[in-house]
Each structure stands twice: as C-alpha cells, then as structure tokens.
Amino acid sequence: SQKMVKICCIGAGYVGGPTMAVIALKCPAIEVVVVDISKPRIDAWNSDQLPIYEPGLDEVVKECRGRNLFFSTDVEKHVAEADIIFVSVNTPTKTRGLGAGKAADLTYWESAARMIADVSKSDKIVVEKSTVPVKTAEAIEKILTHNSKGINYQILSNPEFLAEGTAIKDLFKPDRVLIGGRETPEGKKAVQALKEEVYAHWVPEDRIITTNLWSAELSKLAANAFLAQRISSVNAISALCEATGANVSEVAYAVGKDTRIGPKFLNASVGFGGSCFQKDILNLVYICECNGLPEVANYWKQVIKINDYQKSRFVNRVVSSMFNTVSGKKIAILGFAFKKDTGDTRETPAIDVCHGLLGDKAQISIYDPQVTEDQIQRDLSMGKFDWDHPRHLQPTSPTAFKQVSVVWDAYEATKGAHGLCILTEWDEFKTLDYQRIFDNMQKPAFVFDGRNVVDPEKLREIGFIVYSIGKPLDAWLKDMPAVA
Ligand code: NAI
Known part of the structure; x- marks a missing residue:
C-alpha cells in the first residue's frame, strides 16, 4: 500500500x-x-x-x-x-x-x-x-x-x-x-x-503462521506451559540424580540427543522465574477449571509445584549442609535476576531462596551485575504470595532489612562468608578467581551452584565443599541429606 x-x-x-x-x-x-x-x-x-x-x-x-x-x-x-x-x-x-x-x-x-x-x-x-x-x-x-x-x-x-x-x-x-x-x-x-x-x-513467509483467534491466544499459553514443563521435568530428574549418583548434565545430554526431544531448555537449575511462566500456567490452570477440566488443570499445576519444590529443596540443601543452621552466618548470593542478560527480577527464584535463608536468620550479601539495590530491597520486602491462599500475604519480618546487604562486586559479597549461592547463570561467574574467594571465606567454605555454572571438580581441588544441582554429591553432603 x-x-x-x-x-x-x-x-x-x-x-x-x-x-x-x-x-x-x-x-x-x-x-x-x-x-x-x-x-x-x-x-x-x-x-x-x-x-x-x-x-x-x-x-x-x-x-x-x-x-x-x-x-x-x-x-x-x-x-x-x-x-x-x-x-x-x-x-x-x-x-x-x-x-x-x-x-x-x-x-x-x-x-x-x-x-x-x-x-x-x-x-x-x-x-x-x-x-x-x-x-x-x-x-x-x-x-x-x-x-x-x-x-x-x-x-x-x-x-x-x-x-x-x-x-x-x-x-x-x-x-x-x-x-x-x-x-x-x-x-x-x-x-x-x-x-x-x-x-x-x-x-520469511513460511514463518508467519495465521490461525483463528482462539488458536493464537491459546498457543501462547500452551507454548509457555511446554517450556516450563521441560524445566520442571529436568529438575524433577535432578533430584533423582542426586539420590542415585547419576549426573543430570549427562542425562540431559543423552536424552536431548533424541531428535524427537531436542537439546534445548534441558538445563537443571534452582528453578524457573520471570514474569511469564508461572503467571501463564496459573492462567491456563484457571481456564481449565472454568471449563470443567480439573484433570487437565492438575496436570499443568504440577509444573509449578515442582518448581516450588526445587527452590525449597535448594534452601534445605544449603541449611542442612551447614550443620542445619545458617543463623548469623554470612551467605553470599551471586546473581538475583531471573536469568542472565536481563535486570528483570519478576518471580526470580532468588526471591524465594533469599526468603528461605532469611527465615533461618542468615546474613545475606547479594551481588548482581544488572539489578539495583533498590529493586532487591523492594523484592525482598514484599511478602511471598501464597497462590493457594491468595488472601494471606505472608509479612516479612522488619529485621529482614538488617540481614540483607547489596554490594557491587562478587569478591565483596563473598568476603568472610560461610557459603556462596549462585542463583543466576551470568557468564562472569564462570571466570571468577575462586582461589581468591576461597582464601577470604570462612572454613569449611561452601559453594551451592543453583545454575551449574562452575566446574565442581576444580572447586573441590581448591578446597570448597560443592553442591551442584543434579550432580553426584560430595561425601559431606551425603552425610547430611537434605529433607525437602
Ligand atoms: P511491563 O510491565 O514491562 O510493561 C507493561 C507496560 O504497560 C507498563 O509500562 C505499564 O505502565 C503500561 N500500561 C499499563 N496500562 C496501560 C494503559 N492503560 N495505557 C498505557 N500504558 C499502560 O510488561 P511486559 O513484560 O512488557 O509484558 C507485557 C505483556 O507481554 C504481558 O502480557 C506478558 O505476559 C507478555 N509477554 C511478556 C514477555 C516478557 O518476556 N516479558 C514475553 C512475551 C509476552
């Protein structure tokens, strides 16, 4: 025209x-x-x-x-x-x-x-x-x-x-x-x-799909549900890997080689976040319920339940490895955004993990290359929303603020810490000087890698006790099994 x-x-x-x-x-x-x-x-x-x-x-x-x-x-x-x-x-x-x-x-x-x-x-x-x-x-x-x-x-x-x-x-x-x-x-x-x-x-013409209105609307919800489902599927397997000695990266690689399954979106992690997956699945669940399909609703709801399970499993692992208490201990949090290359923190698993650690009275020190201190304090001061009881916002204790500091450097965050948790897969976390970090931490020094970014063997050589999602456990961690 x-x-x-x-x-x-x-x-x-x-x-x-x-x-x-x-x-x-x-x-x-x-x-x-x-x-x-x-x-x-x-x-x-x-x-x-x-x-x-x-x-x-x-x-x-x-x-x-x-x-x-x-x-x-x-x-x-x-x-x-x-x-x-x-x-x-x-x-x-x-x-x-x-x-x-x-x-x-x-x-x-x-x-x-x-x-x-x-x-x-x-x-x-x-x-x-x-x-x-x-x-x-x-x-x-x-x-x-x-x-x-x-x-x-x-x-x-x-x-x-x-x-x-x-x-x-x-x-x-x-x-x-x-x-x-x-x-x-x-x-x-x-x-x-x-x-x-x-x-x-x-x-290109062949990539432009035209459909009726309802197919287009539903396809978006379905696509997000399928994507989130892959993450919850591999995360569910990661728990079994830890229990059996299988390695989730090896399993995911072997599974993903099947061309019917494909290799993408099979990384085990502390859980998915972002503004869309949870919201869109909850929405899908609601629509199913409204249309008289409770079985379908429950099927998709499980994707979110596994995601919540994965986050609490991670917190339990941290606490149980450190003699069942993190009270008064400094824990460094590396990464707060819901994934790398964004400053977005909406529904980031870091919020739930931090709440869990704060609930056990940890002192947390947070570093993220793209998230401001203001944003982090705002995210942590909001009570966790309880999806099943939406009327009851759990208030965060006013002391929480004193337990949280936000710093602009990973070395600062980990100085004097008992443990560090990697919660976002920022590339820069792969190449940190972990020897320097180890030297400045309390001993025993723990690494809890929620995104499988570090090589656990290399860190163990330095002297860390390392937990990587879905990887064979250190003898230390085996002796202190996490109860979810
Ligand atoms: P956002 O919150 O970043 O942006 C929405 C904007 O709309 C805000 O700036 C708000 O001020 C503005 N707004 C609200 N009511 C308005 C009104 N009446 N008049 C003018 N402006 C108004 O949200 P985001 O992330 O851009 O998401 C938007 C939609 O896209 C959501 O439905 C989301 O599910 C969907 N979506 C998001 C993706 C993502 O990665 N964030 C990816 C694909 C879809």
Whole structure:
C-alpha cells in the first residue's frame, strides 16, 4: 500500500519497547509511536539510559528514535491517529476477588480498550500483543463494538514469543510469528494487513503462521506451559540424580540427543522465574477449571509445584549442609535476576531462596551485575504470595532489612562468608578467581551452584565443599541429606 502506515503501541515495557523498536528498524516507511501512562518509563526510553537492559537494544533504538520511532505519554493523541494499535500492557495474576491467585488481571487491558473506543475516529486494527486468556479477544471486541460510534474494529491476536536476554535476536529472526483473526472477510483482510505491511518486511513467509483467534491466544499459553514443563521435568530428574549418583548434565545430554526431544531448555537449575511462566500456567490452570477440566488443570499445576519444590529443596540443601543452621552466618548470593542478560527480577527464584535463608536468620550479601539495590530491597520486602491462599500475604519480618546487604562486586559479597549461592547463570561467574574467594571465606567454605555454572571438580581441588544441582554429591553432603 502507498499511504504511510501509523502504528501505536500501548505499553512501553519489556515487550512493547523492543518489539516496536525492531518494527521501526525493519519498516522505515511505518511511523511507530510507543505510549505509556508511566512518565518515568517514557522519559527513560527517550534518554541514554533505557528502562530495560537487553543486549543489542541500545543500537536499534539509537538508529530509529526520532526517525520513525517515538516514545510518548500522549496516549490518546497517538491512539487516535494510528491505523494499527498494539496493546502490550501488563496482564498480571489477579491477587484478589474471583480467580485470585490464578486468573489474569485484565484491568489494564480493559481500560486500554475503553480508551481506544473513546478516542478513535477512524477504523482500527487492534492487536493483542500481551499474553491473555483464551477468549479475551471476544471481551475486547464487545467493549469496542458497544462503544463504536460506527467505527469498524478488527481484533487480532499476535502473541509475542521473544525471551528476555535475547529479545533483539529473537525479534530479528523469530522461530515464528503467529497472527490470529476472525474468519470473516474483514478479519482475513486485517490478518493480511498485519502480515504484509509489517512482518513480511523481514520475516520469511513460511514463518508467519495465521490461525483463528482462539488458536493464537491459546498457543501462547500452551507454548509457555511446554517450556516450563521441560524445566520442571529436568529438575524433577535432578533430584533423582542426586539420590542415585547419576549426573543430570549427562542425562540431559543423552536424552536431548533424541531428535524427537531436542537439546534445548534441558538445563537443571534452582528453578524457573520471570514474569511469564508461572503467571501463564496459573492462567491456563484457571481456564481449565472454568471449563470443567480439573484433570487437565492438575496436570499443568504440577509444573509449578515442582518448581516450588526445587527452590525449597535448594534452601534445605544449603541449611542442612551447614550443620542445619545458617543463623548469623554470612551467605553470599551471586546473581538475583531471573536469568542472565536481563535486570528483570519478576518471580526470580532468588526471591524465594533469599526468603528461605532469611527465615533461618542468615546474613545475606547479594551481588548482581544488572539489578539495583533498590529493586532487591523492594523484592525482598514484599511478602511471598501464597497462590493457594491468595488472601494471606505472608509479612516479612522488619529485621529482614538488617540481614540483607547489596554490594557491587562478587569478591565483596563473598568476603568472610560461610557459603556462596549462585542463583543466576551470568557468564562472569564462570571466570571468577575462586582461589581468591576461597582464601577470604570462612572454613569449611561452601559453594551451592543453583545454575551449574562452575566446574565442581576444580572447586573441590581448591578446597570448597560443592553442591551442584543434579550432580553426584560430595561425601559431606551425603552425610547430611537434605529433607525437602
Ligand atoms: P511491563 O510491565 O514491562 O510493561 C507493561 C507496560 O504497560 C507498563 O509500562 C505499564 O505502565 C503500561 N500500561 C499499563 N496500562 C496501560 C494503559 N492503560 N495505557 C498505557 N500504558 C499502560 O510488561 P511486559 O513484560 O512488557 O509484558 C507485557 C505483556 O507481554 C504481558 O502480557 C506478558 O505476559 C507478555 N509477554 C511478556 C514477555 C516478557 O518476556 N516479558 C514475553 C512475551 C509476552
């Protein structure tokens, strides 16, 4: 088409920011405006210090910002002017009311939809970018058409599959782009428009999948459930490895060689985190329950239960190895983000591990290359949310603050410590001077590697007592079995 397409994206977060930056880069003839109600976020997108850390993002933003990529708080103006509106607002788990602890909270989505209906004066394609419960498009459609003033809306589902830490790479070369729409002539036209005017500019045709709306919405929930399930599967096996003397890395390698299974996403760890896996599975579980499918709900719920088990197993291992108490002992925490190459701490297993250690009165000293002290203190001061009893937020004791320090160097964190826990797989933790760390620690000195980043044999040669997830145990640890 000849006319300049205008895109507006509501929500300048981990998804909205990077996806729109890449669309602007790959489609120079499209004007892309990312809007958000948060002024600090928009100010940060317009500065040299972007609000999120993501490898390669700075370069893309630098190239397009001010050319055909803009960040603004003037939500209504840009929504009114746009042909295509992406909605990538957050969709957290509801914390109160009906479905609390499981259902998706669509408050932000609904208010975005009502605002679109209020300000629109021309036909719009509204694209669900956020991960939403299956059938959300129907609700959005109702809000829009009941307030439409004669304007024609087409709702598309275009869930985002990028992973934090590799967002730019994933967006440049996606495994697939999924677009769902109504199976009417107008719906099909809208699907084609999003495909041809946007994605076809850089994504090969055979990677752009078009489906009906409900398949697209459900595929995103299903994909996250499958990914998380692989982690819980290998983590479940890791517990058995420790009990039997098998090595989970060897097992995962041997299993993953089967082309039907594949090698990716089979690393045993202290557990998965991030804003999506838990929330999306809980949501899937809730939808199953609402549709009268309790067996299916329980099946997926187990993925989360194993993840919780893995985190508490890790804490129990730490405490039991250190003579069943960490009270008053300094424990260094290396890594707080939920995975490497991101500063995101949402649902990071580090929060639960730290809570566990604090509960046993440890002194913890935390180092993460990308997470600020403010963020860590905020994360740890929030009570753990109890999914089965959402009304009861467990309060954190006020003394917790005094038990936590945040430092800017791994050597500082480990100085004088009795043990160190690696909770994020940052590359720099592989090449630390562990001899120097050992020399400055209390003895016996313990390493609890929750991400299998260190070579346990090398560290044992230095003198450490080493626990690596799913690896054969030191004699020391065998004598002090962890009870989960
Ligand atoms: P986020 O919390 O980083 O960003 C959401 C943004 O929306 C916030 O900046 C918020 O201020 C803004 N917002 C909320 N209501 C608004 C409104 N009415 N008008 C304007 N702005 C509004 O969330 P994130 O991580 O970007 O996730 C967004 C969605 O994408 C979620 O549904 C998530 O499940 C999904 N997703 C996230 C992925 C990730 O890796 N973070 C990957 C794939 C999907």
